[in-house]
Amino acid sequence: MLKKKYFKTNDNCEVTFEFVPTDATEVSLLCDATNWEPIAMKKTKEGAFRTKVRLAKDSEYQFRYLVDGNVWANDEAADAYWTNEHGSENSVVFTSQN
Numbered sequence: 481m482l483k484k485k486y487f488k489t490n491d492n493c494e495v496t497f498e499f500v501p502t503d504a505t506e507v508s509l510l511c512d513a514t515n516w517e518p519i520a521m522k523k524t525k526e527g528a529f530r531t532k533v534r535l536a537k538d539s540e541y542q543f544r545y546l547v548d549g550n551v552w553a554n555d556e557a558a559d560a561y562w563t564n565e566h567g568s569e570n571s572v573v574f575t576s577q578n
Contacts (some may be wrong), residue, residue: 482555
């Protein structure tokens with residue numbers, strides 16, 4: 481799930497990334513906005529993993545989830561999917577308001 485929050489006072493979009501894996505102990509978000517450095521996601525009481533990231537408005541960012549350090553997953557609610565150099569697909573989030 482992706483949830484976007486726009487700010488009137490700056491050019492950022494706060495994106496909430498939420499992923500519900502089956503039987504995972506940890507999930508990290510990796511995206512091109514952070515040079516693919518992992519961001520640890522916090523587990524909610526309901527079993528989902530969630531994190532918020534501020535991104536520039538009117539841009540596009542590729543991302544994936546890394547489950548338990550060895551399984552790559554995409555977001556079913558991504559705005560698009562683009563083929564990556566490894567022959568699989570990355571999830572994409574668009575931060576434009578329209």
